[in-house]
Amino acid sequence: MEDGEKKATKPDSQAPPPPLSAVHVNRPLVAANRAMAAVHAALVAAVIAHRAMALLSDSAGSASSWSRHVAMALADLTLLFLWALSQSGLWRPVTRAAFPDRLLAAVPRVDVLVVTADPDKEPPLGVMNTVVSAMALDYPGGALSVYLSDDAGSPLTLLAARKAYAFARAWVPFCRRHSVQCPWPDRYFAGDDAHDGGGGDRREEIAEERRRVKKLYDKLKADIEAAKKDESISGSWTKAKRQDHDAYVEIITAKEDADVDDEEEELPELVYVAREKRRAWPHHFKAGALNALLRVSGVVSNAAYVLVLDCDMACNSRTSAMDAMCFLLDGSPPAPENLAFVQFPQMFHNLSHNDIYTNELRYVFGTRWFGMDGVRGPFLSGTGFYVRRDALYGATPPPRSTDFSSMDAGELKTRFGHSDRLVASLRSNSGGDQRHRRRLPHVPPEPESLALVASCAYEAGTAWGTGVGFMYQSVVEDYFTGYQRFFSRGWTSAYCYPEPRPAFLGSVPTNLNDVLVQNKR
Ligand SMILES: O=c1ccn([C@@H]2O[C@H](COP(=O)(O)OP(=O)(O)O[C@H]3O[C@H](CO)[C@@H](O)[C@H](O)[C@H]3O)[C@@H](O)[C@H]2O)c(=O)[nH]1
Numbered sequence: 147m148e149d150g151e152k153k154a155t156k157p158d159s160q161a162p163p164p165p166l167s168a169v170h171v172n173r174p175l176v177a178a179n180r181a182m183a184a185v186h187a188a189l190v191a192a193v194i195a196h197r198a199m200a201l202l203s204d205s206a207g208s209a210s211s212w213s214r215h216v217a218m219a220l221a222d223l224t225l226l227f228l229w230a231l232s233q234s235g236l237w238r239p240v241t242r243a244a245f246p247d248r249l250l251a252a253v254p255r256v257d258v259l260v261v262t263a264d265p266d267k268e269p270p271l272g273v274m275n276t277v278v279s280a281m282a283l284d285y286p287g288g289a290l291s292v293y294l295s296d297d298a299g300s301p302l303t304l305l306a307a308r309k310a311y312a313f314a315r316a317w318v319p320f321c322r323r324h325s326v327q328c329p330w331p332d333r334y335f336a337g338d339d340a341h342d343g344g345g346g347d348r349r350e351e352i353a354e355e356r357r358r359v360k361k362l363y364d365k366l367k368a369d370i371e372a373a374k375k376d377e378s379i380s381g382s383w384t385k386a387k388r389q390d391h392d393a394y395v396e397i398i399t400a401k402e403d404a405d406v407d408d409e410e411e412e413l414p415e416l417v418y419v420a421r422e423k424r425r426a427w428p429h430h431f432k433a434g435a436l437n438a439l440l441r442v443s444g445v446v447s448n449a450a451y452v453l454v455l456d457c458d459m460a461c462n463s464r465t466s467a468m469d470a471m472c473f474l475l476d477g478s479p480p481a482p483e484n485l486a487f488v489q490f491p492q493m494f495h496n497l498s499h500n501d502i503y504t505n506e507l508r509y510v511f512g513t514r515w516f517g518m519d520g521v522r523g524p525f526l527s528g529t530g531f532y533v534r535r536d537a538l539y540g541a542t543p544p545p546r547s548t549d550f551s552s553m554d555a556g557e558l559k560t561r562f563g564h565s566d567r568l569v570a571s572l573r574s575n576s577g578g579d580q581r582h583r584r585r586l587p588h589v590p591p592e593p594e595s596l597a598l599v600a601s602c603a604y605e606a607g608t609a610w611g612t613g614v615g616f617m618y619q620s621v622v623e624d625y626f627t628g629y630q631r632f633f634s635r636g637w638t639s640a641y642c643y644p645e646p647r648p649a650f651l652g653s654v655p656t657n658l659n660d661v662l663v664q665n666k667r
């Protein structure tokens with residue numbers, strides 16, 4: 147940990163600053179899991195012994211009975227191997243706590259990457275709720291940027307993003323002023339504000355302002371509905387365009403509506419990105435979209451840390467960024483060494499009664515990830531994680547830390563593509579310490595340099611998707627990226643499970659058809 151962050155936790159004391167996080171090993175659970183594993187192992191050993199005895203005593207038997215015994219023994223050994231691997235998720239369950247109050251100094255920049263692919267299946271209003279909820283995170287506005295990738299290149303989504311930005315100009319200051327807990331407007335206005343303002347008089351005080359902001363939210367809804375029916379917007383776009391459109395990047399600043407909050411506290415940037423798509427070029431699904439966002443954000447704000455969010459997973463609390471920073475900025479125990487990412491659980495707000503499609507993933511997010519956290523950390527789980535940009539770019543952790551700033555420009559271009567802007571962003575990382583990576587001197591990037599890094603030909607011949615960024619070989623890009631980019635290079639992860647308020651809440655498929663489509667992958 148370098149000066150900036152840690153010293154500030156207790157400026158004038160000689161004692162070491164208090165840690166930014168704590169870890170608790172759940173000892174009774176560890177003991178119970180290990181006892182259970184011992185019993186299981188003893189029983190399996192008995193079965194294997196039984197197989198071996200049967201084999202030996204049957205040595206004079208027919209070839210078919212002998213091969214039956216061998217096949218059964220192999221099957222048991224395979225199951226034993228799989229079971230042994232699964233014990234890593236139960237071996238040492240831990241829980242972590244973050245102390246954001248101790249983070250007093252300047253925090254590093256964070257870029258939030260939100261991906262959407264289909265305005266029909268993922269309605270723009272829902273996507274905008276995710277975008278606005280991220281803009282309202284409890285984090286300095288000047289250190290936060292939100293990027294929305296629209297793989298469909300839909301004019302409706304672009305218009306919705308501009309309207310959402312206008313709404314955020316009222317919503318974000320409102321959330322900050324009243325320490326609103328739920329930054330997700332739809333949920334907040336549906337009643338998730340019971341614990342805000344401490345009840346009583348304060349509630350009365352904010353009621354008036356709440357009504358005004360609610361009106362703006364209703365207007366956002368009405369505007370998006372109207373745009374859906376407006377031929378001049380939706381009419382210019384057909385489904386075929388989803389696979390075939392130019393790159394378009396817009397840093398949204400338009401102050402469309404005069405009736406929003408004028409109190410210009412620094413608002414997070416919002417950047418709309420439709421990467422170029424052509425039928426002849428593989429687009430690599432979500433991983434391709436995220437890599438395009440990584441490049442665009444590298445050129446625009448170049449934050450040291452990145453939060454990835456699916457468009458159907460909104461921020462349900464404002465604290466996740468500061469919580470994640472407590473682990474990421476604290477390089478010494480109890481925070482894990484060489485931490486690349488902090489994963490939050492995927493939780494859902496629309497589980498069906500009795501969760502008949504087992505969408506809750508309770509075994510993963512309620513059990514195994516705590517166990518993995520006690521070993522090397524949970525797997526990368528697609529959405530709801532804060533990750534170091536340099537680790538995503540393929541850097542290795544200490545002692546062999548990669549320092550992009552000392553690399554030759556030619557070498558960087560071979561790996562990262564030929565954008566001078568992107569290469570400059572990589573080299574602006576002085577001394578190899580990501581935490582102090584700052585935004586490039588703020589000359590707004592020219593539209594051409596943004597379109598260049600979002601074009602489909604950009605990645606040809608580079609390491610994107612293999613050695614750099616999210617991995618391409620599978621649609622479950624998260625698992626592969628987690629292994630190859632992070633764990634196999636020596637990085638670790640941490641699991642952050644805030645209670646009682648989940649940091650993020652997503653939507654799950656609610657009918658059999660959609661469940662089957664999802665699980666087929
Ligand atoms: O070509 C594509 C396809 C998908 N997406 C976006 O990717 C996200 C995830 O896709 P979704 O269809 O919602 O997949 P799920 O099955 O819900 O995703 C789960 O499984 C994925 C693969 O493991 C993980 O990446 C996700 O985080 C995890 O929620 C969504 O925001 C999509 O809009 C794109 O941007 N471009």
Ligand SMILES: [Mn+2]
Binds near residue numbers: 653
């Ligand atoms: Mn999803």
